[in-house]
Amino acid sequence: MxxxxxxxxxxxxxxxxxxxxxxxxxxxxxxxxxxxxxxxxxxxxxxxxxxxxxxxxxxxxxxxxxxxxxxxxxxxxxxxxxxxxxxxxxxxxxxxxxxxxxxxxxxxxxxxxxxxxxxxxxxxxxxxxxLVDFVLNRCTLEDAIELVLSYVKNARGQPRALKRVAAIIHSLFLSQYPHSLAFERFQYLYMALDTCYKLLSVKEPIDSSKPNSHAQRIEWMCTKFNIPVPTWAKVDSPKKASQISVVRNDAMHEALFFDEPLGFAVYGGNVRTGTQSSTLLQMQALACRLIIAALGRPEISYVSTPVDTRGIYPLRLI
Structure with missing residues (x-):
């Protein structure tokens, strides 16, 4: 062959x-x-x-x-x-x-x-x-690969840049296994978003205002790329945590997911609400936008579209 x-x-x-x-x-x-x-x-x-x-x-x-x-x-x-x-x-x-x-x-x-x-x-x-919420529109896979090759060229000398982008994509994809439990999806998606933060923050000047705490990281990334900040990522004051960071802290540090042992609660808790699945879908959509921005197209319209929808967006790279 x-x-x-x-x-x-x-x-x-x-x-x-x-x-x-x-x-x-x-x-x-x-x-x-x-x-x-x-x-x-x-x-x-x-x-x-x-x-x-x-x-x-x-x-x-x-x-x-x-x-x-x-x-x-x-x-x-x-x-x-x-x-x-x-x-x-x-x-x-x-x-x-x-x-x-x-x-x-x-x-x-x-x-x-x-x-x-x-x-x-x-x-x-x-x-x-x-596994994504976009389709290429008025551009082709050839254009996408050209963008990727430009990123590769610019990333030479940054030992972990390529690995981090691959890790984000892999975590995003792993989260969508049809039989994952809610806490498993959340952990994969949070890891994807936190790796986005690492990928972007290492390029910031030493004296920049980038946050260190998990509470503010997602809001900082959204603000950086003019993405409407999801409710679950908003920080009302410097002393308060975002909703998502509270869920993350409980899961990572106490093995609790909405006050239940891992696997015994869906996202949002076991009382049915409209946010139980939508937050996880929004995390997926946000990861997609951040990947496009990180690869070098932060200015395109797709990046700044809201994530609180199940719609499929056109992705125009050129």
Whole structure:
């Protein structure tokens, strides 16, 4: 099979992406692998696909004495999917930079892609657009990758910048596993937002007014990029905490989620209110806006759109 198994400088295979994607310019190329049709058919027909998500199959244990495989009463957690495309960066790149570009392609397509043999945890979407609240509009994936490559160039000399962006995307995606408990979703999303703060704050001057306390971090980021501050992130006075920071402190320091042990309460508490799921959705939407801003497009209209909606926004990068 072309590309797969070959170690070609500045080139890396990734997947699973169900559509053809072929781009060639002076800076990079993305090519669809020859067996794309077979790989897509194989995945889409898998019995472990439910509602456009694919789950890993049963775990097995092999007896190395008699060679008998025993099916275990639980599923494996980490699994792989076929590679479908190959990325090449023409001007030279480290493996870390190639991997980072694929992380960002994941983000702009709204589905998890990986360069590794087993890069998926618990479940992953098999259709684009599942994990973000935007669609590219009047721009293409080529424009998105150009933006990412400019970020890579500017981030050289900042050892953890690429890792932090990838970590934000990964936490954002992990939070949307369909069977996560509310506290698990919250923890992944808070980690994503706190990593956004770290990514942005390290670039601020030493004497800047950036906050140190968790209570003010999200409001500071929203203000920085003209994003309407969600109610749960507002700080009424310097001595008060935001709603979200109180939830974070209880969960991280006391293993309590709305005054219950982890897993025994939904977000907002067990008395039904309209905020129980909406805050988590707003955290997802905010993470998406902060990623776009951090990658170098803080001025575009999408970044400053409110997060208290379930709508899908057009994302115009140019």
């Amino acid at each position: 072309s590309y797969l198994g070959e170690k070609v400088k500045n080139t890396i295979c990734f997947g699973f992406y169900p559509h053809h994607l072929d781009i060639e310019n002076e800076r990079f190329s993305v090519k669809t692998l020859p067996d794309h049709k077979y790989a897509v058919e194989h995945v889409l027909s898998d019995s472990n696909v439910i509602n456009d998500w694919i789950y890993p199959g049963k775990a097995f244990e092999k007896n190395f004495i008699n060679g008998v495989k025993k099916e275990l009463p639980y599923s494996t957690r980490v699994f792989g999917l076929p590679k479908t495309h190959v990325l090449t960066l023409h001007d030279g790149a480290s493996h870390e930079e190639l991997d980072f570009v694929v992380w960002c392609i994941s983000f702009f397509t709204g589905m998890r892609l990986t360069t590794t043999e087993a890069g998926f945890v618990d479940a992953t979407p098999i259709k684009p657009g599942k």
